[in-house]
Amino acid sequence: MESIEAYRETVVNAVAGGQRLVALFGTPEDADRTRLLAILANDERGELGATSTFVRDRYPSLTPECPAAHSFEREIAEQCAILPEGHPWMKPLRRHLPDHRASGRCEVVLDPDVYEFFRVEGEEVHEVAVGPVHASVIEPGHFRFQVHGEQVLFLEIMLGYQHRGVEHLLETVNPARAMLVAESIAGDTVIGHAGAHCGAIEALARSRKTPHAQGIRGIALELERMANHVGDLGALSGDVAFQPAAAFFGRMRGECLNLLMTLSGNRYGRGLVRPGGVLFDLPLTMRSEMRGRLERLRDELEPVAALLFDNASVQARLEGVGTVSRAQCVEFGFVGPVARACEVARDVRQDHPYGIFRFAHIPVTTAWAGDVHARTLVRWHEVRRSLAFALEQLAALPAGAPRVSCGALRPNELVVSMEEGWRGEVAHVVITDDRGEIRRHKVIDPSFHNWSAVSLALPGNQISDFPLCNKSFNLSYAGHDL
Amino acid sequence: MFEFLRTRLQQGKRTSPFPHGSAEFPARFRGLPVLDVGHCAEQQEIPSAVVTGARGERRAIDLGACLFSPEEAVCTPAGELSYTRDHRMATSSREGLVSASGEVALAQALNARMLSMFGRSLRLRSVVAGSCGGCEAELVALGNVVFDLARFGVQFVASPRHADGLVVTGAVSRNMRVALGKTYDAMPAPRIVIAVGACAITGGPFRGSEAVGDGLSVEWPVDLYVPGCPPHPLTMLDGLLRLLNRLPPERQPVAPAPSELPGPEALAQGYP
Ligand code: SF4
Numbered sequence: 001m002e003s004i005e006a007y008r009e010t011v012v013n014a015v016a017g018g019q020r021l022v023a024l025f026g027t028p029e030d031a032d033r034t035r036l037l038a039i040l041a042n043d044e045r046g047e048l049g050a051t052s053t054f055v056r057d058r059y060p061s062l063t064p065e066c067p068a069a070h071s072f073e074r075e076i077a078e079q080c081a082i083l084p085e086g087h088p089w090m091k092p093l094r095r096h097l098p099d100h101r102a103s104g105r106c107e108v109v110l111d112p113d114v115y116e117f118f119r120v121e122g123e124e125v126h127e128v129a130v131g132p133v134h135a136s137v138i139e140p141g142h143f144r145f146q147v148h149g150e151q152v153l154f155l156e157i158m159l160g161y162q163h164r165g166v167e168h169l170l171e172t173v174n175p176a177r178a179m180l181v182a183e184s185i186a187g188d189t190v191i192g193h194a195g196a197h198c199g200a201i202e203a204l205a206r207s208r209k210t211p212h213a214q215g216i217r218g219i220a221l222e223l224e225r226m227a228n229h230v231g232d233l234g235a236l237s238g239d240v241a242f243q244p245a246a247a248f249f250g251r252m253r254g255e256c257l258n259l260l261m262t263l264s265g266n267r268y269g270r271g272l273v274r275p276g277g278v279l280f281d282l283p284l285t286m287r288s289e290m291r292g293r294l295e296r297l298r299d300e301l302e303p304v305a306a307l308l309f310d311n312a313s314v315q316a317r318l319e320g321v322g323t324v325s326r327a328q329c330v331e332f333g334f335v336g337p338v339a340r341a342c343e344v345a346r347d348v349r350q351d352h353p354y355g356i357f358r359f360a361h362i363p364v365t366t367a368w369a370g371d372v373h374a375r376t377l378v379r380w381h382e383v384r385r386s387l388a389f390a391l392e393q394l395a396a397l398p399a400g401a402p403r404v405s406c407g408a409l410r411p412n413e414l415v416v417s418m419e420e421g422w423r424g425e426v427a428h429v430v431i432t433d434d435r436g437e438i439r440r441h442k443v444i445d446p447s448f449h450n451w452s453a454v455s456l457a458l459p460g461n462q463i464s465d466f467p468l469c470n471k472s473f474n475l476s477y478a479g480h481d482l
Numbered sequence: 483m484f485e486f487l488r489t490r491l492q493q494g495k496r497t498s499p500f501p502h503g504s505a506e507f508p509a510r511f512r513g514l515p516v517l518d519v520g521h522c523a524e525q526q527e528i529p530s531a532v533v534t535g536a537r538g539e540r541r542a543i544d545l546g547a548c549l550f551s552p553e554e555a556v557c558t559p560a561g562e563l564s565y566t567r568d569h570r571m572a573t574s575s576r577e578g579l580v581s582a583s584g585e586v587a588l589a590q591a592l593n594a595r596m597l598s599m600f601g602r603s604l605r606l607r608s609v610v611a612g613s614c615g616g617c618e619a620e621l622v623a624l625g626n627v628v629f630d631l632a633r634f635g636v637q638f639v640a641s642p643r644h645a646d647g648l649v650v651t652g653a654v655s656r657n658m659r660v661a662l663g664k665t666y667d668a669m670p671a672p673r674i675v676i677a678v679g680a681c682a683i684t685g686g687p688f689r690g691s692e693a694v695g696d697g698l699s700v701e702w703p704v705d706l707y708v709p710g711c712p713p714h715p716l717t718m719l720d721g722l723l724r725l726l727n728r729l730p731p732e733r734q735p736v737a738p739a740p741s742e743l744p745g746p747e748a749l750a751q752g753y754p
Contacts, residue, residue, distance in 0.1 A: 096656070096693060132658065132661050133661050136608075136638060137618050139610050139618060140610050140661065160657050161612070161661070162612055162613065162657075162658075163656070164612050164691055166688075169687075169688065169690075175753035176553055176752075180549055183687075184616070184711075187618075188615055201754060205754045244486055251493070251496050251627050254623060254626060257623075258508075261507075261510070265508070265511050265741060267714065270711065271550075274748075275753060277751075279744040280510065280744050303488070303492065304489060306485070307489055403748040404751065476615060477615070478613060478614045479615075
């Protein structure tokens with residue numbers, strides 16, 4: 001426990017010194033005090049640190065000195081009704097009433113129904129508003145562009161349409177149902193979120209899964225990554241009107257999902273990952289069947305990727321569009337392929353290895369340009385490496401029980417559990433009370449870190465490049481909105 | 483050019499044989515749940531959203547509440563709930579999803595007037611309202627070369643004014659209520675509404691949260707209910723084709739195979 005001044009200094013100095021903000025959130029302590037908690041990662045040394053302080057209704061904002069705190073502090077204002085004074089952009093984040101407010105307080109800091117957009121004035125400036133109902137089958141979000149001619153000057157993104165009250169549910173429903181809620185945080189990151197959720201529960205219960213179960217979870221996580229990356233390679237091809245690759249990749253995404261269905265009975269891997277291991281085993285016959293299908297998939301993927309990456313007119317459409325700089329990435333704390341595409345080699349599997357990744361390493365893929373092309377390239381190479389990893393694991397899965405028991409949770413503990421989902425770092429922070437019940441369950445989807453990257457990448461681009469740009473990030477609305 | 487042709491040849495034709503051929507699912511696929519009354523060896527009092535009715539009352543399965551998780555397949559006081567590999571379960575009414583043992587009243591064709599308008603060409607507008615993104619992912623998959631929705635004349639369009647039907651996914655979050663209502667109002671009548679996924683039908687895993695409603699049917703008239711979390715693309719396709727009276731007459735019905743559930747040791751570990 002630190003004073004607010006010491007807390008601010010710890011966080012600001014740590015981030016200035018190269019550490020990364022994993023989480024920053026509030027949890028009600030008593031009738032009028034709220035505990036603010038910061039989780040910091042030193043990726044180079046593979047270490048995590050935590051610091052906390054008590055506040056009442058306001059405190060001096062960290063954001064002016066530490067931009068990575070921007071969305072976290074808006075979240076604190078909204079969830080806990082605490083004002084970070086001096087925050088430069090104090091607007092609702094998800095637009096809901098406080099659901100983590102100290103019990104004796106009743107104020108609201110941010111009215112969920114009041115949201116003012118930033119406007120650029122000038123004779124030839126016009127505004128374009130898109131969403132929440134989009135032209136195709138996409139999750140809801142509102143994009144407000146300030147445009148000069150064709151050129152985007154500013155993009156503001158208003159989210160919250162998918163807000164379902166996930167954290168509150170995770171803290172109140174029974175553990176079996178909480179597992180199903182965790183699988184529904186982001187429907188394309190079922191394994192990632194279920195893995196992070198179970199990691200936290202297992203740590204609190206001191207349960208150790210077998211290497212066998214770790215291997216199966218690793219295979220499922222990489223299949224999930226492949227499915228999403230391959231699907232997006234197809235969607236990006238479609239956005240630049242390169243139809244053959246769009247159709248082929250679209251079909252092969254389905255094959256990755258079907259592999260997950262063979263394993264778990266569901267195309268997105270629901271029902272597989274559970275506290276203590278996995279529900280479904282991977283018998284020998286299934287392993288060899290999956291190996292055969294993966295080898296065939298690899299042989300079919302390679303020529304299609306070659307079509308895409310050897311085509312000069314496709315390359316020209318992807319290069320130099322939607323650039324995120326390395327400096328922006330470090331300053332705002334972006335994660336996953338977005339970070340790796342601007343030469344920031346962040347990857348939980350490498351930096352904070354867990355489960356199977358302590359024994360089997362997947363080389364980290366990076367590119368340097370930070371544009372749509374770099375993100376596309378990074379994702380293609382990740383597909384190849386995940387596929388090779390899955391093949392290897394299927395051949396060398398250690399024997400053991402799929403699931404071990406997971407006893408009662410330890411009281412008064414805090415656990416940080418992280419997974420490298422396909423979009424980047426999925427983090428769950430769980431705090432128990434003195435009876436071992438879950439008191440706070442904080443979920444941070446990688447999209448939470450990365451949505452600002454979309455706003456930063458757009459200015460200077462043509463507005464018509466927005467769909468392409470957006471797809472190269474393909475962030476989750478549900479994961480952000482919770 | 484040569485490379486294109488070679489890749490095209492290698493990729494081959496991949497369109498699903500459905501609806502003219504059979505739909506194949508892996509052994510663990512969890513489709514239509516069934517309730518085997520009185521079969522359960524040890525009767526545990528396990529609360530289940532799927533099996534409704536307290537001890538002593540008439541029990542029923544509610545497919546609209548089912549999340550198709552392995553854990554929902556348990557011995558309840560009413561009997562043993564298990565899954566089959568049957569993907570067909572879309573219905574025309576909310577009551578059709580509720581049954582004593584799992585035999586659903588599969589969706590009926592639209593009336594003659596609607597069929598003459600939409601039977602060979604149906605344009606849909608998608609509204610996502612408080613989902614996890616999973617149901618939309620399967621809606622998008624309907625458009626790929628395997629399921630190829632367009633071969634049945636069904637298409638997603640950009641404007642509600644160009645649409646004949648609304649496909650809703652998600653538990654109707656508070657923040658999407660207005661946009662959903664406006665989209666519905668903007669569609670010309672007659673129009674149909676399709677609720678896809680447990681969320682849109684009952685709130686799904688988010689049921690009871692203050693941020694969402696209890697599904698679509700509370701406020702909007704629904705013409706097709708497609709259960710699942712998320713529904714398999716073939717479950718959606720089956721429902722749509724039933725609605726449009728486009729499904730070829732069924733051959734000799736075969737009893738669907740049971741789906742393979744996790745080993746008892748794995749299930750028994752339970753939750754802390
Ligand atoms: S029904 Fe399931 S898959 Fe569909 S939106 Fe709801 S939670 Fe996601």
